[in-house]
Amino acid sequence: xxxxxxxxxxxxxxxxxxxxxxxxxxxxxxxxxxxxxxxxxxxxxxxxxxxxxxxxxxxxxxxxxxxxxxxxxxxxxxxxxxxxxxxxxxxxxxxxxxxxxxxxxxxxxxxxxxxxxxxxxxxxxxxxxxxxxxxxxxxxxxxxxxxxxxxxxxxxxxxxxxxxxxxxxxxxxxxxxxxxxxxxxxxxxxxxxxxxxxxxxxxxxxxxxxxxxxxxxxxxxxxxxxxxxxxxxxxxxxxxxxxxxxxxxxxxxxxxxxxxxxxx
Numbered sequence: 001x002x003x004x005x006x007x008x009x010x011x012x013x014x015x016x017x018x019x020x021x022x023x024x025x026x027x028x029x030x031x032x033x034x035x036x037x038x039x040x041x042x043x044x045x046x047x048x049x050x051x052x053x054x055x056x057x058x059x060x061x062x063x064x065x066x067x068x069x070x071x072x073x074x075x076x077x078x079x080x081x082x083x084x085x086x087x088x089x090x091x092x093x094x095x096x097x098x099x100x101x102x103x104x105x106x107x108x109x110x111x112x113x114x115x116x117x118x119x120x121x122x123x124x125x126x127x128x129x130x131x132x133x134x135x136x137x138x139x140x141x142x143x144x145x146x147x148x149x150x151x152x153x154x155x156x157x158x159x160x161x162x163x164x165x166x167x168x169x170x171x172x173x174x175x176x177x178x179x180x181x182x183x184x185x186x187x188x189x190x191x192x193x194x195x196x197x198x199x200x201x202x203x204x205x206x207x208x209x210x211x212x213x214x215x216x217x218x219x220x221x222x223x224x225x226x227x228x229x230x231x232x233x234x235x236x237x238x239x240x241x242x243x244x245x246x247x248x249x250x251x252x253x254x255x256x257x258x259x260x261x262x263x264x
Contacts (some may be wrong), residue, residue: 001191003161004045006037009150010092010191011164011172012054015076016061019083021214021243022197022206026165026196028229029237031089033194047092048153050146051077070099083216088225108148108183117182127175132182143175147183150176158188166195168240197239202246216242227252 001007010030037043040091053073062069077097098105109125117132118125127142150159164173173193180189181245198205201212202222219228230252235241 001156001158006161007154007156007159008034008045008047008092008161008163009146009154009159010047010049011146011162011168012049012051012095013059013076013080014055015073015080016055016057017076018215018217019076019080020103020206020216021201021219022165022199023080024083024087024216024219024228025199025232025241027084028087028088028232029162029196030194031087032229032233033237034090038256046094046154047095048094048150050144050149051080051095051097053077054145073099079217083220086220086225087216087228094153096147096153098112098149101149101152104152105144105148108151108179109144109166110213112179112182115182115185127179127182132178142179143172144179146172147176147179151180151183151205157184157186159190161192161194162190162195166197169195170202194238196235196237197235198241200240202244203242223249223252227256 013019030095034045034047048135049103051073053070058072059069062072063074109118112127113120113125116128118127120126125142150162162173162176172193177189180236181187200206201214204210204212206214227228227249231243231248234248234252234255
């Protein structure tokens, strides 16, 4: 929208557990893209990233451990930011936290109600899908926090770029679009949505139950940040990546040696 500046909102983590290889792929990939845009094309990028520190999973864990939810959130937020530092990811100049934007979220919902796209019922607020959504029956779970924080960070619309992992495409980003377009009474809130692809481990979705859950700390115990970055560069950033213990890093290490020798 502005030839001198790119506006970019990035969905950050929900801080209820340790950051894993899927997080690494998303944030390293977008770090690479951002560095190309700024360092090669010379764009001035204004980037905002949120931290979701109010969430059912955080509240549930706080009950299990009998501590305040904010203690859980701050612990894993600190670990996430340290993981990003060790991976060489340039963090945005502006990081927003849901816990710090509750008044803005309430005001955002109130405006959607005034615009006729939400209503109160049984002590809750519901988005009126029939009033807004043209794609048929359904119920958006409220992902209102990003709409409100993005609106607070960027006053002009549409934004240039909104990013996140492909798992956020639906319902999170679909809900953001519906809520924000209802709020601003517009039909184009974001010009470009970019999503990193899924990361599978040995052909299977990563999960603790399958015992193939790899944290960023674990991977950094064995490989350096440049080798990890090379692993992701060997795959197209927005497609499915299948990580293989036997193949992925040997290939990345070979590429790294080639570049090291070339530059030397």
